[in-house]
């Protein structure tokens with residue numbers, strides 16, 4: 001494989017140069033399959049998660065088609081990229097910077113949680129490409145600062161996460177404001193019915209590109225499940241971090257409070273850690289992420305949503321401190337390690353309230369995760385019972401958290417691609433739907 005592979009996709013000289021400068025030697029599968037149809041003007045429906053190179057898969061053709069012709073007069077928004085979280089939006093913007101270095105194209109990212117003034121000023125100067133989170137986008141449209149009626153490319157990234165976060169109405173509002181004639185791209189890590197319905201509502205004759213990495217990712221990563229009591233998780237974690245001298249470890253907790261508490265507890269054990277989650281200010285999140293990326297802090301504690309799309313090189317360990325109640329989240333989480341062919345290890349701690357979640361995860365990945373019972377905290381009571389159903393345990397003993405009367409409903413939650421309901425949104429630990437939505441919109 002060499003650069004000619006990128007060439008054979010039909011990319012222009014300037015973009016080939018940009019790709020070379022990034023050190024990419026050959027296109028990834030999602031790039032190989034998406035770039036030619038996008039250059040030919042087709043809509044694309046891509047099943048791909050972060051880490052597959054999907055950003056370049058849409059950014060390169062968008063840049064190329066846009067630089068073919070440059071309308072006279074003041075710049076206007078010709079491409080709109082919608083992204084669920086600020087981190088991901090910022091990352092996409094950063095990729096556009098890298099790829100458009102030699103092009104006369106202006107792009108900008110906007111998201112909530114920070115002052116709108118610099119964003120408004122940039123919009124007033126004129127932009128070709130806008131990357132945005134839905135809340136801030138609609139806010140600024142409402143204030144008359146953004147006009148999306150001339151958009152030629154509409155990219156909906158991480159569509160499944162968008163729906164999880166309660167953005168469906170916002171997406172529908174945006175769709176209504178877009179012009180009829182345009183090219184569409186939808187990327188999603190999973191393809192539950194809710195996403196295929198959404199895709200069907202606005203994609204036209206789309207080319208389907210599926211690089212869902214379920215087995216692929218999972219195979220490269222060494223996985224271990226450890227059964228333990230909830231009260232022993234913290235000591236077990238500290239022991240592993242110390243014994244394995246973890247220098248770049250990502251720990252997932254189900255809730256924001258859990259993340260904060262764990263950072264404090266690790267600190268008490270002499271382990272330096274930072275947390276990122278939706279309750280932190282944008283500044284605090286950026287700072288925490290930067291110190292983790294640079295290697296100044298060895299441990300990052302995150303909730304699923306906050307961590308979504310974060311691309312940090314060289315993560316050696318992923319810990320599922322709490323098991324996610326959406327099986328798909330497990331695959332996303334462990335996919336943070338073993339990037340680019342490197343090896344990595346993913347530990348999952350399972351207590352007696354979580355065995356049903358483990359059943360769901362193992363059903364999704366199609367195999368049993370190897371059990372490590374060689375530690376002093378092994379607790380057989382947390383092992384799933386024969387024939388146990390996936391999902392929440394009905395009569396969770398010893399710390400089970402029957403939060404509401406809909407338990408039976410949520411037991412059915414973790415089926416394949418069951419992300420569509422907000423209830424499944426474990427990561428923020430907010431059981432009430434309305435709070436959940438408004439809170440997450442601000443992420």
Ligand code: AMP
Nearest residue numbers: 024026027028050051052053054055056
């Ligand atoms: P993404 O899935 O778009 O978030 O990309 C994940 C990472 O892969 C980013 O750090 C990209 O810079 C990198 N990447 C994208 N395309 C390629 C490629 N063809 N070869 C090597 N790395 C790539």
